[in-house]
Amino acid sequence: MQHKHHLHGMLLLLIINLNFTANATSKEIGIGVILDMDSSVGNMSTICIEMALQDFYQTHNYTTKIVPHFRDSKHDRVKAASAAIQLIKDVKVVAIIGPQMPSHAKFIVDIGNKARVPILSPATAPFIFPKENPYFIRVSHTSSSQAQPISALVNSFHWREVVFVYQDGDLGTGLIPSLSEALLKVGVHIKHPTIISRFASDDTISHELYNLKTNQTRVFVVHLMPELASRFFKKAKEAGMMQEGYAWIITDVVTNLMHTIDLDSMQGVVGVKPYIPITKDLKKLEERFKRNNPTQVINVYGLWLYDTTYALAMALERVADATSFQHQHQQQPLTDLDAIVTSKLGPRLLSEINKTKLKGLSGNFSLVDGQLQIGQGYEIVNIVGQEDKSICLWTLSANYNKISNKEAIIWPGGNNHFPRGWEIPATKESTLIVGYPEIGGSPEFIQTDPNNMSAGEPTGFCVDVFKAVMEEVPLPYPPSYEYIPIPITKSQTSEIYNKELVDRFFKKYDMVIGDVTIRADRFNYVDFTLPYTESGVSMIVPIKKDDTKNVWIFMRPLEKQLWLTTCVFFIYTGVAVWVLEHRVNKEFRGRPYQQVGMIFWFSLSTLVFAHKEKMISNLSRFVVTVWIFVVLVLQTSYIASLTSMLTVQQLQPAFTNIHDLMIQGDKVGYREGSFVEQMLKDMGFKDAKLKGYNSLEMCDHALSNGSVSAILDEIPYLKLFLANHCNKYMMVGPTYKSAGFGFVFPKGSPLLPLVSTALLQVTESKLNNITEKWFGHKANCSEQDTGSPSGRLSLDSFWGLFLIAGASATSALIIYLLMFLYENKYVLLSDASVGQKLSAFARTFLQEDPKQTTNAPRDDE
Numbered sequence: 001m002q003h004k005h006h007l008h009g010m011l012l013l014l015i016i017n018l019n020f021t022a023n024a025t026s027k028e029i030g031i032g033v034i035l036d037m038d039s040s041v042g043n044m045s046t047i048c049i050e051m052a053l054q055d056f057y058q059t060h061n062y063t064t065k066i067v068p069h070f071r072d073s074k075h076d077r078v079k080a081a082s083a084a085i086q087l088i089k090d091v092k093v094v095a096i097i098g099p100q101m102p103s104h105a106k107f108i109v110d111i112g113n114k115a116r117v118p119i120l121s122p123a124t125a126p127f128i129f130p131k132e133n134p135y136f137i138r139v140s141h142t143s144s145s146q147a148q149p150i151s152a153l154v155n156s157f158h159w160r161e162v163v164f165v166y167q168d169g170d171l172g173t174g175l176i177p178s179l180s181e182a183l184l185k186v187g188v189h190i191k192h193p194t195i196i197s198r199f200a201s202d203d204t205i206s207h208e209l210y211n212l213k214t215n216q217t218r219v220f221v222v223h224l225m226p227e228l229a230s231r232f233f234k235k236a237k238e239a240g241m242m243q244e245g246y247a248w249i250i251t252d253v254v255t256n257l258m259h260t261i262d263l264d265s266m267q268g269v270v271g272v273k274p275y276i277p278i279t280k281d282l283k284k285l286e287e288r289f290k291r292n293n294p295t296q297v298i299n300v301y302g303l304w305l306y307d308t309t310y311a312l313a314m315a316l317e318r319v320a321d322a323t324s325f326q327h328q329h330q331q332q333p334l335t336d337l338d339a340i341v342t343s344k345l346g347p348r349l350l351s352e353i354n355k356t357k358l359k360g361l362s363g364n365f366s367l368v369d370g371q372l373q374i375g376q377g378y379e380i381v382n383i384v385g386q387e388d389k390s391i392c393l394w395t396l397s398a399n400y401n402k403i404s405n406k407e408a409i410i411w412p413g414g415n416n417h418f419p420r421g422w423e424i425p426a427t428k429e430s431t432l433i434v435g436y437p438e439i440g441g442s443p444e445f446i447q448t449d450p451n452n453m454s455a456g457e458p459t460g461f462c463v464d465v466f467k468a469v470m471e472e473v474p475l476p477y478p479p480s481y482e483y484i485p486i487p488i489t490k491s492q493t494s495e496i497y498n499k500e501l502v503d504r505f506f507k508k509y510d511m512v513i514g515d516v517t518i519r520a521d522r523f524n525y526v527d528f529t530l531p532y533t534e535s536g537v538s539m540i541v542p543i544k545k546d547d548t549k550n551v552w553i554f555m556r557p558l559e560k561q562l563w564l565t566t567c568v569f570f571i572y573t574g575v576a577v578w579v580l581e582h583r584v585n586k587e588f589r590g591r592p593y594q595q596v597g598m599i600f601w602f603s604l605s606t607l608v609f610a611h612k613e614k615m616i617s618n619l620s621r622f623v624v625t626v627w628i629f630v631v632l633v634l635q636t637s638y639i640a641s642l643t644s645m646l647t648v649q650q651l652q653p654a655f656t657n658i659h660d661l662m663i664q665g666d667k668v669g670y671r672e673g674s675f676v677e678q679m680l681k682d683m684g685f686k687d688a689k690l691k692g693y694n695s696l697e698m699c700d701h702a703l704s705n706g707s708v709s710a711i712l713d714e715i716p717y718l719k720l721f722l723a724n725h726c727n728k729y730m731m732v733g734p735t736y737k738s739a740g741f742g743f744v745f746p747k748g749s750p751l752l753p754l755v756s757t758a759l760l761q762v763t764e765s766k767l768n769n770i771t772e773k774w775f776g777h778k779a780n781c782s783e784q785d786t787g788s789p790s791g792r793l794s795l796d797s798f799w800g801l802f803l804i805a806g807a808s809a810t811s812a813l814i815i816y817l818l819m820f821l822y823e824n825k826y827v828l829l830s831d832a833s834v835g836q837k838l839s840a841f842a843r844t845f846l847q848e849d850p851k852q853t854t855n856a857p858r859d860d861e
Contacts, residue, residue: 036074045122050068084108092343099121120312126174161216162217163193167198168195172195242265247412446461468770517714528745529755540729606624623808677690824841
């Protein structure tokens with residue numbers, strides 16, 4: 001056993017000696033490291049760089065050895081730039097890792113480009129573009145890359161507005177463009193962007209929070225440095241904004257450094273951060289780091305720089321034969337910047353760094369155009385207690401616009417019911433401001449109460465619908481309203497929702513109610529709820545009586561084929577009854593012309609059920625019974641159709657098509673201020689042929705005296721007008737589509753979806769009662785037929801009846817014929833010729849049947 005220990009010791013000495021020999025022959029190459037050494041990120045990153053070099057040279061056979069030269073920028077961009085110049089000019093480093101701050105990186109990038117020295121920086125600012133600065137390599141994700149997971153998070157809960165709170169300077173402004181674009185793609189708008197200065201006092205932060213609290217939006221995206229974010233959330237908690245109903249989202253600036261701040265005031269906050277896969281190597285590194293630095297925590301910045309250092313060492317191994325420098329300036333330099341030499345190694349080293357790929361501790365290390373690529377995606381985390389609980393992984397390919405497992409999130413207030421994203425603030429200043437057109441189309445729809453002019457509260461159908469809807473909207477408390485009329489002229493009514501007037505009036509209203517028509521062009525500036533009235537534009541014209549067609553109108557109920565078929569069956573039924581009755585019933589006998597007359601008389605008398613002849617034969621009784629049923633159906637159908645035709649013929653519209661008015665040059669009326677005026681002009685009407693009116697009374701007067709031949713308006717107004725004038729006017733022509741009345745909201749209002757949903761509930765339950773209140777039974781005025789007379793009765797509708805009647809009569813005749821032949825079978829059995837037999841049958845057929853006739857009832861019985 002002792003011999004084995006001696007052998008192991010000699011082997012270890014041999015390995016150390018070989019390693020020492022390799023180190024003695026390796027070429028030392030200097031690199032610069034510029035960080036804020038007194039910051040937690042800078043101190044931790046320094047340790048990670050040293051550990052990366054240690055790990056690399058312990059496990060590889062190498063011909064080079066990196067010698068790091070650390071410089072402290074002391075949070076000063078000028079000192080960072082001076083350190084870069086000194087490292088390149090005096091130390092002649094071939095690459096620089098750092099700086100960590102975006103504002104510092106902007107200065108050093110130009111120096112790196114001039115000296116051809118690669119600058120490998122973890123600065124996340126997106127405004128430094130590697131394509132424009134070839135020697136700048138960003139070894140972290142840009143802050144803009146988190147815009148997409150943030151938008152997916154917001155979209156998953158169907159929030160339509162967020163407030164963006166960001167720090168002044170490069171940190172905040174770098175995220176705004178990409179975040180705005182990503183949110184707009186999913187239909188989300190940034191409201192009330194709020195800038196917080198890094199030097200802001202607690203009172204200033206409290207003031208900004210109060211302003212945010214008085215707004216409706218309750219979803220906040222916070223992009224602040226950790227120290228400022230910690231103070232911000234403490235004040236938010238004091239302001240009562242870390243409770244139920246609020247949603248807070250933090251960016252990776254905070255989530256990557258949460259171990260440095262107090263989380264007590266951030267319970268329920270949701271954040272995004274780059275996803276780091278947990279591997280055995282990562283766990284080993286964390287254990288080593290923790291042993292020597294028990295008070296610190298390694299984070300993604302340290303892992304990025306660990307992988308960067310590893311990749312840089314690999315790239316240097318591939319260019320180990322080109323480590324000389326060439327002086328660019330032959331004359332005496334005037335400044336330190338002029339004294340910078342150009343590295344011959346720079347272009348090759350830059351190329352090798354960009355080509356380096358490895359499976360690092362932070363994930364797959366891969367550069368494209370000088371930018372570290374997003375590896376596994378982003379992790380959605382939730383602050384619960386003193387840790388960030390992982391919710392799900394967001395990746396660009398798997399769930400671009402949504403996140404999964406969102407039910408696991410614990411929101412502020414301690415529950416997992418996600419906030420709806422908005423509230424009507426319970427403050428005196430936050431009363432719901434409801435606008436309404438000062439000039440409406442009709443007082444039944446909306447008007448200012450003449451008995452309450454001082455209060456200015458409007459009344460009408462639209463107002464009652466609005467109140468009923470707001471009762472259905474799920475609010476935490478009954479909302480208060482302030483009705484404010486929109487001061488517009490009559491000529492501005494149809495243009496109230498165009499851009500100029502929206503900018504002038506609409507921004508001070510939370511919503512607008514009234515007889516407002518939903519129009520496609522208005523959606524450019526405002527949003528509408530679902531419609532709550534019937535939609536469309538139609539025309540009313542005077543009714544004229546037309547008696548010119550009444551002379552032969554009694555012939556119109558039945559079509560020609562039906563008339564002919566009916567006549568044929570009248571004759572056929574009469575003949576069938578005569579055949580069945582003439583041998584046994586004296587009423588069907590007599591001279592030939594009397595029998596022919598009886599056939600027609602009997603069949604026609606059934607039309608009014610005036611036949612007095614008594615049936616002897618059961619077969620004839622069966623035929624007559626079926627035929628009377630057919631006559632009854634035909635008679636009632638004829639009477640109903642004729643009645644309808646006579647009514648319609650008397651209520652004919654003066655015109656049926658608006659194009660007829662245009663051709664004849666007649667004038668057409670419209671409601672002043674309505675979009676219908678422009679609609680008529682688009683149809684081709686000249687201004688001289690158009691006449692506006694202000695009230696329904698003016699409309700009646702204009703149509704009565706012939707000032708206009710027709711009036712076009714929206715169907716709700718026309719129905720209200722016809723309810724009072726059912727017998728004078730009628731609605732005719734095609735219905736030109738429009739969407740009906742709706743409530744109006746500013747673009748992106750969070751109230752819109754809730755009000756639309758509540759409006760559906762009111763439409764299904766209370767709308768009929770509201771309609772009856774304002775329009776009474778007048779709204780149920782009978783609909784007039786605006787087309788041609790009622791459809792005529794055709795043979796297709798009655799062929800079944802005729803089939804039954806024909807089959808009945810024919811069956812009876814066949815049975816009678818068989819019985820007749822049986823009774824006179826001796827004729828068939830005789831030896832007479834066919835002609836003689838037919839002659840005998842004919843004589844017998846025309847003769848009375850003495851056995852039957854004697855039992856027939858008499859007229860005097």
